[in-house]
Amino acid sequence: MGKIRNPKELHSYREELLAKRTASRKVIAVCCGTGCNASGARKVAQALVDEIQKQGLAKEIDVRPTGCHGFCERGTLVLMHPEETLYQRVKPEDVPAIVEKTVKNGEIIAEHLYDDPVSGEKHVKEYEIPFYKHQERLILGKNGLIDPTKIDDYIALGGYQALAKALEMGPDRVLDEVKRANVRGRGGGGFPAGRKWETCRNAGRQQNALPPSGEAREGGSVPAEKRYVICNADEGDPGAFMDRSVLEGNPHAVIEGMIIGAFTIGSDEGYVYVRHEYPLAVKHLTVALEQAREKGLLGKGILGSGLCFDIKINRGGGAFVCGESTALMASIEGKVGEPRAKHIHTVVAGLNGKPTNLNNVETWANIPLVIEKGADWYTKIGTKSSPGTKIFSLVGKVNNTGLVEVPMGMTLRQIIFDIGGGIPKGGEFKAVQTGGPSGGCLPADKLDIPVDFDTLVEQGSMMGSGGMIVMDDKTCMVDVAKYFLNFLKFESCGKCTTCREGLRRLHELVTEITEGRATLETIQLIEELAATVEAGSLCALGTTAVNPVRSTLQFFRDEYLAHVNEKRCPAGVCKALITYEITDACTGCMVCKKRCPESVISGDKKQKHVIDTAGCIKCGICNDVCKFDAVRVY
C-alpha cells in the first residue's frame, strides 16, 4: 500500500495487518540490540529463520529481529510470543533443539531458562523474572514486539494512532494534554515539555494573532515564522545507552512524537541529532524515516491534514558537549560545537536564530503515549511532580546489568537490589552515581530515596539522562572522582576558563590525592575551586562538572582523609598508595608466580610465595588469579 491518506485509512490499514497476523500468531522475537548483537544475536536469528524454513513452519511462525529487550547481561535473548517464554544466552547451535522441542512441541528446555542467582529459582516467563517483574516498561516494552525496520509492526501495535488523534484534537488541545500530563524532559533538566512547546509556539507571534485551533491546518499550516523541532540523541554519558536502544528498537515512536510536536508548535522541519558512533540507530532511523515518508506520515499533507513536516538526520562527531542544546544547534549549523549563553532561550532563538524546540529521545517517545491514553492516565504513573516512567541504564557492580524502565519515585534500593539483583560476588554496596559523569555519588544511607527529578537534585545528584552506575566496596571514591574529572576535562569544549582550566586543575589536585602528594590544603583548594567552576561556567556541562568530586567529598570524606593523612587507599585501588602481600593462606601453587608480568614473585612449589615489593607494578594479577584468597592489598 502506498500513502495513507487519512486517519480512516490508517485504521483500516491496521485492521488489514492484524487480520493477516492472526494466521501466524506465534512470534519469536530475537533481541538484536547492540548488546545482544555483540554476542551473536544476528546469527541466532538467521539460524532460527533457516531452521523454521527447514521444518516447514514459516507460515505459522514469524521470526522477528527486534531492538534491545534490556537484559543485556543475559544476551542473546529469545522471547517467544504469545507464551512469553524467555530463553537467555542462546547460541546459534542451540537453535535446532529449541525449534524441535519448544517451538514444535511446547517443551521447555531448562538450561536456557533464567535461573535467579539470589533465590536459585528458574523462571519460564519473561514477566516472572525479577529483573522484569518490578519494571513498568511503557516505552521499552514495545522493543520486544517490533522489528524496527518494518513500519507495519509499529502500525499493527497501534502506532501513529496518537498522531491521528492529535490531528483531530488540534494543536491547542494537544498542548493542553501535554501540559496537564506534566511530561518532564528526560534529557536531564526535567523541564516541563508542555511549557517548552508553548513558549516555542508563541515565540515571535502576537498572542491574539494565533489562529484558532483547526484553522491552522486547513489554512495550509505554513507557520508565520520558521520553527524547528529537534530530537537530541547525542547520548554521551559513559555507560548509558537508553536513547540508543529506543532509537534502535522503536524509531517510529520517536518520529511519531516529533510529528505531534511539530503539529502543535507549528514547525515544518525537524532534526534528529544522533551520534555517528550509533550506526545501528542511524540505520534504523533512516529506514524508519523512508518508510514513514512512503506511507505519507512525513512530507506534505500528513494524513490528509494541512500538516507539512519532515525530519533530517544530523550525525554528530561524538563530542559530549554537543548534547548541550546550544552546542548541538551550533553543530547542526556547521559551526564548532560550543555552547552559547542562554539568556535568550533556544525556544525563542535557536537553530539559525529561529524558535526551536529540542527534546530528547525518551521525551519524544513518551508523547504518543500521552496523547493516546491521555494526561489523566499518564499522571497516575510515577510521582506527582515527576509523572511517567524513566529508563535507566543500570551498570557497574550489579548482577543484572541492562536497561530498566520504572515508574518515577521507585527507590534506588528497589532498582539496584530488586531489579538489579544486588552486588555481584557477595560484595557490599558502596555508592551509586546517577545522572552520568556530572552526576553525584550517593551513599548507602540514600538508598531509600525515591528517584525523581527533584529528590535527586536535593540530595546532591541529578537525574541526568538516566545513567546509573553502581559501585561496590572495592571502588575507591577518590579514584571515581578522578575518573569523571578526566572524562569531563577532555570533553569540555574549552571555551570558559572556569571549565577548561578549572577542571584541568581539579583533576590535577585529585590526582595529587590519589598519589599521596596532597595535604589538607589541597582539599580546601578543591572545594574553593569547585565553587567557582560551578558559579562561573557558561553551560550546564561546566556548572555540573563538579558534582562527582563534590558529592564524594561530602559523602566519602573519610576516604579522602585516609589518602591525605595516612597515605592509604582504603579500597585498595590507588596504585601509589597500596602494597600487595602474600599471606599464610598461600599454598604455593605457583599460579601467581607464573602470571606475574614483572617476575617479582618468588617461592618454590608448596612453599609460601613472596612479592618483592620494590619491583611490583601493582597490576593486581596475582590477586585476580589466586584461588586461595592469599593475596592481601593494604
Next chain:
Amino acid sequence: MTVKFTINGVGVESAAGANVLDTARRYGFEIPSLCHHEAVVPYGACRLCLVEITKGGRKKLTTCCNYEVLEGISVVTDSPAIRQHRAMVLELILAEAPDAEPVRELAKQYGVDTSRFAKAAGAGTAEKRDCILCGLCVRVCSEIVEVNALTFNGRGDQKGVGAPYLEQPQNCIACGACAWACPTNCIGFVEEGGMRKVVKWKRELPMAKDDQGRPFAPVFQLTHFKQRAKAIQADFYKKAPGDR
C-alpha cells in the same frame, strides 16, 4: 529602542541589543575582562566579568559581556562572592599566562600575587606563550579583517588556537590586528628586512614600499584593503600612514 535598568542602584540607559558590560563601562563602572572588545561579538570565555543580575526577582551570577540589556534588571558589579570568584579565575589565568603583564596587574588588584596552581604546561613557551584562549584574535580576524585565517582547534584541556590544520595560515595577510587585540600580548609582531612576521602563527610576508622606498605594509594586506575600500584614491596605498 532604549532600555532602562540599574547598575549598583544607579539608573542607566542603553540601546536595545547592547550588552551589560559595554553599558556599565560607558557609565564608568569598573568590571574586569580579558576576552571582550566592543568591536566584536561577545564570547564569554574568560569569565572575569561575572556580576550578579536580578531579573524578575531571580538573582544569579553571570558574565555580563554576553548578557543583553533588558528593561528592569538590576546589576550588581561587586560583592564579596563576585570578588572571590574573580580572584579564583585570575589564579587560573595567571597559571596559564604567568608572564603576561596585563594579567599580573589585574590579578594584583584582586589580591592575587601568585597562583596556587602549577604553571600550565607550555606556558611561556614559543608554542603556547601566554595564550589564554580568549578568542579575540579569531573574532577580530573573522569579523573585522574578514580573512578568517584563524580558528580554535581541539577541545577541553587540549584546546588551542591557530590556523586550520595547524599549518601556516594561508589566508593571513599579516595585518597584525590579532596581535593588537591580544590581551596578553602573546602573538608577537616583528618587521625587519622588508618582511613582516606574525610570530605566533609563523607567518612572514614581504612588505610593499611607499613612494620613498620604505617598506610600510605587507603586500597582501594592501591588496585586501583595496578590495574592501574601493572608494579610497589609488595613491593612498603608496604613502606610509604618517605621510598621508
